[in-house]
Amino acid sequence: MLFNVEFDRKGIIEGYLIPDGFSDQSSILVTRDDGTVVSFPCDQPRPAVVQSGRHATGIVGFRIDESRMPDLASQRRLAIQDARTGLLIYRRPPVDEPVELKLLRLELNIVPMAKFDAYCGGNFQYAISAVERFGHETTMQAFHLHAHKSIYISGRLLLRNYEEFLDNGFQAIADVPDPYYEMACRLFILKRLAKGPVTFLGDRDRLILTPASEHFAEVNLDDDKAVNRALKKASDKARSVLISPITRQLVCTYPEQRVTRRDIAAAIGTLSRFKVVGHEGDHAHFQQAIGELLSLPPMNIPVIPRYSLLEELAMRLRQMPVAESMLEEDLILDHYVRQAMVPSAQRTGKPQR
Structure with missing residues (x-):
């Protein structure tokens, strides 16, 4: 379109x-x-x-x-x-003084930060959320709205296809999820998808996720043995939606593309270009940084709540070697993101001045 x-x-x-x-x-x-x-x-x-x-x-x-x-x-x-x-x-302009910035929020969670987008996007003249639902051509059109100086785009995009816009006036932000918690979210969504449509997923997403949804449809997520067995027996198509999805978003150009350890450096390099990178474990840092970037009150910026049911599943996934192997690249990337967010004095053991 x-x-x-x-x-x-x-x-x-x-x-x-x-x-x-x-x-x-x-x-x-x-x-x-x-x-x-x-x-x-x-x-x-x-x-x-x-x-x-x-x-x-x-x-x-x-x-x-x-x-x-x-x-x-x-x-x-x-x-x-x-x-x-x-x-x-x-x-x-929806507000008297819209944010004069072209901003991409790369969605790295399968569950979108809808309230975050509604609040932050409401301060820009043009805003589009979950842009991946509309397809590549429509997404490109949003990036090419040259007459606008105030644009907010968010979506679960394969960034390599749009990276050129980071050299063409756009700044990027992202909140990096914990890999095990994200896997727990994906397993939960796959089971929901088997029962009926999930409103925030587009047609292409549903097509890609269907093999995995069918595979996990009858798996009891409260049964560790059943989950472990299902992960081990999953077909390539079913496994692909769970294998290091964060790294893949940063370095791949098509959904079926696989990643290896060699791609981690490229993923880190891509994140280094972002204006703000948060981590799910430190919402306060992300809120503060976004507040400063957009001149908005940090405490008013919504973040995704964590659900105890999914946190429990994530903790159990941590004990499964098969889950660790599927998330290998994301876990290494997550380690470097966490390290980068630790103040330098804490990394070196020297007192802060």
Whole structure:
């Protein structure tokens, strides 16, 4: 999906929305300051879209003016979304002083930090969360919104495919999860997925996770022997979603790509480029650093709560050699992340000054 707003002159907004389907008709939803929503078809021709082979008719543009919305100029918080997916296309600044920064939050947890994104993203003019659900083309479009100086993107992306944007105006942040706790989360989600859809997973995720979901569907996660046996007997496709997923996100370009110890250095190098790196074991550090970066009160920044049920499963996974072997690269990476977060005086044994 391709989209953009070409200009916003208070009483006139013009842009385009090219749908995924070659002959689909696109439409937009405009949310006014009072929360009411108005629907408009994309009815403006864009001949170049036909010439490039992107759409059958090229009727993908939209124009909103005061003949359609008489009080358009006074709508300070107006927002425009794709009617089919809910994807944000454009919005006027949602706050008086939006953060003037282009920021990527790389999601390294299978359970997204939705409250974090809602709070932090609400301080940017443009924001899109769980961007991986919309596919590679839509994600690239979000990165290419050059007219915006205030952009917040978050998602469980394979970063190597988007790393160029770290050299092109974007800064990156990430909160690195504990590998065993993340494995526990994934096993729990796999069992849920076997019973029905999980709302925060996109179509591609469901396709990738299905073999593992089917394998673990009947496994009792409270039974250590059953979990251990299931991990050992998992097929390559089922194992792949559990093998060092954090390292893979940092160095791989496609989901089925495997990692080895040689990739750890590259993963560490990638993380060294991030503006803020947190660790699940120290939420206060992450909140403080994000607060300073975005000029927001640190204590108001939400973090993912840890669940005792999953913590218990993670503790039991630590006792299983098969789990350790599957997480080998992530465990080494986790060690270096923890070491980097320890003050230098504590690492050397010298007193802090």
